[in-house]
Amino acid sequence: MDTIGARAGIGPDSWLDWLDDSRLGLAMRSELWLYPIVEVVHIIGFVLLVGSVVMFDLRVLGLSKDIAVTALARHLLRWSVAALVLIVPAGLMMFTAHPHDFATNNIFILKLCLIATAGINAGLFHVGVYRSVARWNTGIAAPAIARVQAVFSMGLWGTVVLCGRLLAYT
Numbered sequence: 001m002d003t004i005g006a007r008a009g010i011g012p013d014s015w016l017d018w019l020d021d022s023r024l025g026l027a028m029r030s031e032l033w034l035y036p037i038v039e040v041v042h043i044i045g046f047v048l049l050v051g052s053v054v055m056f057d058l059r060v061l062g063l064s065k066d067i068a069v070t071a072l073a074r075h076l077l078r079w080s081v082a083a084l085v086l087i088v089p090a091g092l093m094m095f096t097a098h099p100h101d102f103a104t105n106n107i108f109i110l111k112l113c114l115i116a117t118a119g120i121n122a123g124l125f126h127v128g129v130y131r132s133v134a135r136w137n138t139g140i141a142a143p144a145i146a147r148v149q150a151v152f153s154m155g156l157w158g159t160v161v162l163c164g165r166l167l168a169y170t
């Protein structure tokens, strides 16, 4: 897509140009404190999310078996949803600062794919093995598939954090 076509609002890059030229994109680039503040909000959000996920996964792996899995899930799910309210808008705001760079950055694309995979893993856990949680709620080892999904989940979220950090260097 040539520049004139893109600026005219047609073609695959036009939405990136639109974001780049937006008042938000401009403010994110020019206001001294805006980007760092938004980044801190993003960090607080993903610390909450990844912290909650890891606490739950460790419980599924057998730590603190006296805590009911269902009670912990209820407690941590609220924090995870609250965390997303911080993470996603802050992530999108940072994206608007350099939309072309991020959209063509393989690490950024990998990060989004890993987030989607982690979401699917969590969804499959809930519609799958979690339905039998009454049988392993307290004091009993979780089924092998639950433990495999917990390890997979921690690996995925750890790699998402790694990709996020690497964005500053790529």
Ligand code: HEM
Pocket: 039, 042, 043, 046, 049, 050, 087, 088, 090, 091, 092, 094, 095, 102, 115, 160, 161, 162, 163, 164, 165, 166, 167, 168, 169
């Ligand atoms: C959901 C879980 C997420 C995690 C765990 C995560 C993790 C991270 C980490 C570790 C950083 C680096 C922060 C720093 O070093 O200061 C980062 C930065 C960033 N994230 Fe996320 N992120 C998540 C979601 C998102 C989403 C949904 C988007 C956008 C749609 C996004 C966009 C960005 C952008 C644009 C940066 C800035 C990179 C830079 O300025 O160099 N993130 N993220």
